[in-house]
Amino acid sequence: MDIREIARKAKVSTATVSRAINRVPTVDPQLAKRVWKVVDELGYYPNIQARALVLGRSRIFGLIVSEITNPFFPEIVQTFENLAVENNYEILLTSTVHDPKRMESSVRRMIERRVDGVAILTFGMEETLIEHLRFRKVPLVFVDVGPDVPGIANIRINYQSGIRQAVQHLAALRHTHIAFVTGPLHLKSALARRDAFKAAMMEIGLSSDLIVVGDHRMEGGMRALVELNSLANSPTAVLCSNDMTAIGVMREAYDHHIRIPDDLSVVGFDDIRLAEFTIPPLTTVQMSQHELAKIAFQALLNEVESEQPTNERNKYELTTSLVLRRSTALAPLGSAAKPSAKGNQERRPHKTADSASR
Numbered sequence: 001m002d003i004r005e006i007a008r009k010a011k012v013s014t015a016t017v018s019r020a021i022n023r024v025p026t027v028d029p030q031l032a033k034r035v036w037k038v039v040d041e042l043g044y045y046p047n048i049q050a051r052a053l054v055l056g057r058s059r060i061f062g063l064i065v066s067e068i069t070n071p072f073f074p075e076i077v078q079t080f081e082n083l084a085v086e087n088n089y090e091i092l093l094t095s096t097v098h099d100p101k102r103m104e105s106s107v108r109r110m111i112e113r114r115v116d117g118v119a120i121l122t123f124g125m126e127e128t129l130i131e132h133l134r135f136r137k138v139p140l141v142f143v144d145v146g147p148d149v150p151g152i153a154n155i156r157i158n159y160q161s162g163i164r165q166a167v168q169h170l171a172a173l174r175h176t177h178i179a180f181v182t183g184p185l186h187l188k189s190a191l192a193r194r195d196a197f198k199a200a201m202m203e204i205g206l207s208s209d210l211i212v213v214g215d216h217r218m219e220g221g222m223r224a225l226v227e228l229n230s231l232a233n234s235p236t237a238v239l240c241s242n243d244m245t246a247i248g249v250m251r252e253a254y255d256h257h258i259r260i261p262d263d264l265s266v267v268g269f270d271d272i273r274l275a276e277f278t279i280p281p282l283t284t285v286q287m288s289q290h291e292l293a294k295i296a297f298q299a300l301l302n303e304v305e306s307e308q309p310t311n312e313r314n315k316y317e318l319t320t321s322l323v324l325r326r327s328t329a330l331a332p333l334g335s336a337a338k339p340s341a342k343g344n345q346e347r348r349p350h351k352t353a354d355s356a357s358r
Helices: 003-011 016-023 029-041 050-055 074-086 100-112 127-135 159-172 188-203 218-231 243-255 272-275 289-305
Strands: 058-066 090-095 117-121 139-143 153-159 178-183 211-213 238-240 266-271 283-286 315-319 322-325
Touching: 003 016, 003 029, 003 153, 016 100, 016 238, 058 074, 058 100, 058 178, 074 090, 090 100, 090 272, 117 289, 153 159, 153 289, 159 188, 159 238, 159 266, 159 283, 159 315, 159 322, 178 218, 178 243, 211 218, 218 238, 238 243, 243 266, 243 272, 243 283
Parallel strands: 058 090, 058 117, 117 139, 139 153, 153 315, 178 211, 178 238, 238 266, 266 283
Antiparallel strands: 283 322
């Protein structure tokens, strides 16, 4: 079935059918009504790919995330999809699962589908794949890692704001021996969070030597707690690079009969939906997934629907802030510890094959 059959039954030209289906406002309303009546009767669905070839736009946005099973990403996907539907777009979703070959395959698929733009919200991206998309002049939006060049929008996360608030909150609760569990150090986002922690600790005159390297997974948080608990001078508070790590710390603390927050205060980062439902509810630094998706979609929409290309470098910023719940409390009496004199202690727990990338 094609528009010629619809034109024959509606007794109009194929051009009229095409304009009616594409909702061209100059079509006579009575003719359009006749066309749509036949379309409904025949159950006709337009060939979207053919229309894209004619119009030069697919009305599809690509969305690449790291791992759809990571609780950080579902709200991003849902918000992005809701905005796409509201603006008459579709999304082509793919997750890299931290596999470079799969990432390359995802990019190739999006190029083949002639997507109008791609939001790469993976917190890490291979430079060669960026070039694949730039070469074809596909509008792009990145988080943290995008190159500072025209045609690419960058969403910069203000990690310092929320992490400073978290450190100052713990200091106000009289914690002086505060540990940080970072993410994989090959990630720019993990390095940025670690550096924000160091700066915030230095700002209030506390040592930032006690840093353990995790993997942004619950298992990494569990291993980090075991390592911290084995120290002669263990910390009274732990700030984690993401909520999954913090939940792992709390889970392992339960097995070691460490009470949260009476014996150990714990702070996460991200404010995933699950953070509100841990026991106790997790104090965390909020990086709104809803706002991140809104900024990413609007950045693509601005680029695609602008009438004239621009050489401006489009930058957006997402701020972070502390959300107080019940996993932090006053430091235990007599626990004010002197900062370690052993120098930098960035310890690396045993690596796992599924080390995460968020």
